[in-house]
Amino acid sequence: MTETTDNIQQQSGQQTMNLKQYLTHKVFNVVSDIIAESGQQAYVIGGYVRDILLARKSKDIDIVVVGSGIELATAVHKVFKGSRLSVFKSFGTAMVKLRDTEVEFVGARRESYQHDSRKPIVEDGTLEDDQNRRDFTINALAIDLRKEYYGELVDPFGGLYDLDDLIIRTPLEPGITFSDDPLRMMRAIRFATQLGFDIEPETFDGIVRMASRIEIISMERITDELNKIMLSPVPSLGIKLLEKSGLLPYILPEIQALKGVDRVGQRGHKDNFYHSLQVLDTVSQKSDNLWLRWAALLHDIGKPKTKRYEEKQGWTFHNHNFVGMKMVSAIFRRLKLPLGQELKYVEKLVELHMRPIVLSEDEVTDSAVRRLLFEAGDDVEDLMCLCESDITSKNEDKVQRFLRNFKIVRRKMKEIEEKDHIRNFQPPVSGEEIMSMFNLSPSPMVGILKNALKDAVLDGIIHNDYDEAVAFLINLAKEHDMQPTKKYEQQG
């Protein structure tokens, strides 16, 4: 229980609760003065009130007025010099951008359904009508801004008790609230995950019943909620709720496909769904990087496609890292996630996630470490974080052995990096220079020489040094009957 809700519990015996001490922003007094003149009602509503009561840092302010939101916003904009007003006429809303926050104004609305149409008619309504249309009891709380009731909480659905009991519940029958906007099913799971709340059973049954309706929602809105789940303290809670409610197959079928255990006789493999979630949570304890978290969730998506049973070895997933890497871009495209550096980073981590483990099982050779440093580049720390989190065995001896070996890999990486500077490795001779060295036009031979040079450095045949590289190339070219141009003759 937070200090604030604790305080509220003590006050809740009283008939009304006053929260004016939390209305410290100047905009509340300004609105109060304006509506005193016009005789209107206006309230702070939604997330801002919820966050006050949870002692969370509040973000944007939402104000609902029984009347025109646009008119009230215009009046507020006039008072605040330097503020910016944006009017969304077709939605009947307006926003005033102040120096430190954004304030959204909306007229209270009600919706009524006609017998012959599923499309609601939106009309002006009372505060109560407006609260009825909101997603959850904890988001329907309002604070009165009228002078005579200034600071009083208006809580028709027991949102305060739900805040205190850590419950997400729809104000109306869940079927109604979720048909109004099916994204709210995702929002229920997102709030539960972010705040560590439970979803009330009837509300959860509503999600189960209506899961397929998520299909009418745009991917951008879905992904916005998904990313908020991924950035929560324990993201697996949200992914498990998505699975349990039946939403997951519509959003991330690749993760749904990881669930379950196949058996041949006594031999089963681990459930890769729960394994991936454990890795996701472990990574999330160590890092806030959204893309590292995505890499953790997706690192084993290649497993269902590569699963085989072999008499000798049992269950194998050969090349699942490579197959998984190939699946990442389709997922990013579908979810409308960014397709630049972020995608490349997740692909790289999924592809390389087995490397340090394989490395630590064999003898840790300099050449293998150099290759790993070269391929992972600046993301090598994140890769190690993912790999260490990937050890989820229940066998404590095995875990300790892996972690010990990882320490050896890390030590070796440090030594080699200090010596050879592979992380930001650029071949000491460029493709351009190779062309001018042997009078070549762009051709496959340039690539052959360039790759051979890269391998020679990574395998430690030569140092990462210009003169050694030129000598190496001249010798190699001789095998292909090529002579260097005059400028390079001396160096062979």
Ligand code: CTP
């Ligand atoms: N709301 C709703 N149904 C939605 C989205 C929003 O009823 N699908 C209402 C809720 O009352 C919510 C308010 O609009 O509190 C503001 O929505 P939003 O800014 O999206 O969310 P917050 O609750 O403020 O939370 P967050 O800022 O964490 O998204």
